[in-house]
Amino acid sequence: MIKNIKTFLANLSHHPGVYQMLGDKGEVLYVGKAKDLKRRVSSYFGGKSKDPKTLSLVEHIHDINITITHTENEAVLLECNLIKKHRPRYNVLLRDDKSYPYILISHHGYPRIDVYRGARKKNALYFGPYPSSLAVRETISLIQKIFRIRTCRDSYFNARTRPCLLYQIGRCSGPCVKLISEADYAHYVQLAILFLEGKSHQVIEELQCRMETAAHALDYELAGFYRDQITRLRQIQDRQYVNVTHGNADVIGFAMQAGIVCLQLLSIRGGQVLDSRSYFPAVPAYSHTDEIIEAFLTQHYLADASHVESIPRLIVVDAQILEQKLLENVLAEQAGHKVEVLKPSRGEKKKWLAMATLSARQSLSAHIYNKTNLQERVLALQAALNLKNPPRRIECFDISHTMGEATVAACVVFDQNGPVKCDYRRFNIHDIQPGDDIAAMRQALTRRFKRLQKEHALLPDLVLIDGGQAQLAAAKDILADLQIHSLLLVGVSKGPDRKPGFETLHIDGLPPVRWPADAPALHFIQQIRDEAHRFAITGHRQRRDKTRRQSPLERLPGIGAKRRRDLLRYFGGIQGIAHASLDELTKVSGISRSLAERIFAAFHDTTV
Template structure:
């Protein structure tokens, strides 16, 4: 039965397409769905005559509020729903595990593009291939690309005026455009070949390479022809290892599902040009009591939304534009070198075990992404059905391996927590462990890290970085005192009145009470932690110090250390938590230190702000190039004036090139 405030919300729902979010009393997003008519769909959950599955009934009982977003059509609702599910990970939706952290292969959008590994999709006009479910396999692919195609790996601006080439040129992994040995047009041709290779268009690539080799030979450029011949051999060696599925040259993805213990494994075989060019599996949560049609529908929208993310950022309409833009990120600027990758990741046909809900709607969306018709099929007989059964067997095997690994991991983590609780004489299992570490060099660029482990697993969304405000030289004790005060004061004040002026958002973010505070350091750092806990009235929180040299644990008011048995699960857990805190702190410290060290000569020019500095460096590539440029060329950069250009030249003339 809906409450009075919820009844009012239901009465005001619009009769329009959109996305709805069901919220619990604590603000948690329970479920996200889409509807052609928000009014009819959402009200159907709360009708007295509705016969819900127990899972749906449990969800409806927790709903206290509903938020809706009206969009222009069903396609926009489909895209927004997928992005919101990925963002909020609602417990009653089918969810791809850790999708946001899957790696991508990036072909950068810059003069003399590079190929590298990334976990971030940025609206920068670059081309992203992925996401991949296996980071190691992606790194091997990048190594292969760099071996076959001579692209640069350095980050320096390319102006053709470097004195001599680096080692990469001498081992034939780069053609040294930095020295002027290779033109921009020649380099871009190789980048286009890389894209053909990554898109699985191997026959088109081989035809192009053969034509280039013949042209080079006819022009008596025999070294160039030999280099192209070697690339042809390498590409053929790769393609010969790929299994020919059938004679049809239609690009397709074959997708099957295996389910067990409330989880599912979606297996995807990627077929391009009749050959199996890729295979990956994705684990889904929240599939208990869900129909196959519903699982396939939600998986397709999330899976292909992730792959077409770079293109989808450009396609939302003005209706609810701000909301959709927030969840899709800002539009990428058009680029002369950018080509739509979304069309290549979406095949012409999807062969599935079960027909998804809203098939026609998903087909229209995918067709819009690809730019031509996409069909969703469920083969019943013949070689396609036989091959889909092979995909299903792979799904079953991968799910079996995942569940076995998960069972072993959970058993080991439970044993580690139990051992640690006994060793430290804790009142309860340390289900939430927070560990703190300080990183600095002689008191400069000082930072601290807080890492969180829940049930023995790293919870990276709860990690925090602290820029140390203490400025009186190297003093790890006082720095640790500052960090613990800044974190624990919100925990101490969480039940006080909002009139204290404490930021509610930050207080809620720090409101989780740790079962164990682990301090990276010996008795001195431990003593500081105890003082802060007493000061804030939180003496009931267990705290321990971990000495770096012998991995000994120290407790308050106990002189002798606690020595965990070598090789014990508890010791492994403590070391893993401490090492993660150290890694997180040192990474932040290096980033802060590097930013402090990298200062351009342009920073010191009076009247030159950050926006115009950025435009100058984008236009010329380096401070040295700006110094060599003509005065008129500097003044022609957007936002510049002749007077400011002259001031820049005068200032740089007094310095060595940057």
């Protein structure tokens, strides 16, 4: 069974996606989809009774691969493709080779729309695949309501002498009896195609223009028809994400944390994700993102002959490749067709890249928090710091502010199983000189350890301080004042340009030291330090944004809720107060001359 499952589950995402359960040799045992990955995967390891198949599966799981998707529908399609590819022995109910349905738009003077399965031919347009026939029929029904495209077979269409019931209920425009011209019908077909391609905003813009034209012509019935079309489109605009990338593409997401890199490769073929793989290359210290991705492209596509045939026409990356043209030419020569390496700035490809990046972060998080990996780092840290026992509890402190504004200190806690998020704490720092990080650290440490002493709570074995000798000295003074002598203090100062791998460690009682960039102990410290930084900056931004949203009245001493309410009612809002004179302010009940002067000064940045 997978080791340290609690830590793995704690770091799972709530996004939709696909999970692959692997055996001891890396073989795929089971592929499943989930609307909520964390909830679904956790259900396998809960206390509820399970059927024999699930019990057997759980006993043989040694690892789990996670792929995040945009939607649950996309997860269904990816699940199907992975099952067809790997044939997992526990996917008993999903082994049929029945293909997923497409939406077909025929080539005809008055094209029809229909459900289609099987090999695609050249005499029609295809959209999909869709996860079920129901999904296709719901989409076709929607297209009928909005665009009134016919669904009848050509033989039925050619035999009509009067419109059918679908025309009567507003789901067809009656092309069989020429109630709409070919040009107008073709226009609606084009709008339907844009809709199926996920370009609803373009359709809405076109319909808005037509609605305004009809309204100016006083044709309010037609304008109302367009209005209803727009309303329906806006209601379902966020549901359509099936056929967004045409042709074939590889999308490569990138994530780096604590000295470890993950590259997530999404293989998109015909508009759907066929496969998703995580790669964890060995990366020299001080490597740039662009350099790492370029090296990966070269080695992945060119070093392995089996990959040459799979080189797509489009490779989407989040990097500016230095030798882009050269790389494209070499890839094209090997593949036998043109290859484009693209860093998108907007649009659908940007969305795919964002999803690949999110999957890379998830995979990297799971990789980092793997128990074997984590225990190795704990033991490495014990050896590097010459500790008698592995540290059972580690706390790390970091300070975050913007030019001294809204200073927040953060404390994160790790044990031998990873982060203990329920013990994380933030401290809003008050009454210090803006930008004084040492004073902020003193305040945070004092509040933290006084509270631990008061509650007789467990003290850490090791405390990491984000900073150098000055911060370390401040921490030593605080702990000495509180008569706490049983823990080790380590300051972590950033390297040149804040690059990971070049940190200087200030260990209490020892001269400063710099560990090798690939040292597991350093990676563990980086991981904890980065988590403290993330937690601190998130709290700082929340506090800063809240402060900036406050009006001067809320920050002014002597102005409580009742006086604020009276001022707002009298002047009709903040703008009225801001433009009021001193005499006008004193007319409000409860506002003295001196208080009016302070209010006036607060809004006009003057000293009265």
